[in-house]
């Protein structure tokens with residue numbers, strides 16, 4: 001066990017994590033823009049929601065480097081060039097990256113931090129890895145809907161859909177082509193169960 005943070009591997013790993021989170025955030029913002037261009041507004045919001053969380057992870061890792069303020073930290077790491085234009089590939093690549101980040105990268109960083117005696121850093125890597133696993137499941141869920149062509153379709157004729165633009169709720173096996181209230185296109189609809197602040201008691 002060693003406690004000299006400035007010469008530790010944990011310091012370098014925290015900077016790698018900061019760099020990785022900044023890139024995840026940017027990749028998801030770019031995926032959100034592609035979803036927006038293709039009029040899948042539900043997917044756009046989902047990518048933005050996740051990007052904002054990655055931004056917070058970056059902040060936490062950056063602040064954990066406070067003891068090295070002013071120092072330039074050299075890092076070497078692999079980062080994915082997930083340059084795709086189709087939603088299916090973007091969702092699949094995102095799920096894969098989250099799994100790798102959680103189960104390979106942050107797991108190794110947590111173990112190293114524990115070995116070096118930096119328990120706060122070890123806990124941070126562990127807790128963020130748990131979030132990345134939930135991101136993986138989120139992307140897998142939407143990837144599954146996308147690949148089975150069920151993003152805007154349901155087996156139930158009583159599925160509840162909500163327009164992200166005006167809040168109109170529609171029941172049926174698919175949302176309307178245009179919202180009857182605000183005219184928003186079909187891609188503005190998501191399942192009400194996927195919407196924020198929409199518990200089942202109000203729909």
Ligand SMILES: [Fe+2]
Pocket residue numbers: 021024053054057058128132
């Ligand atoms: Fe993250």
Ligand SMILES: [Fe+2]
Pocket residue numbers: 024054098131132135
């Ligand atoms: Fe993530």
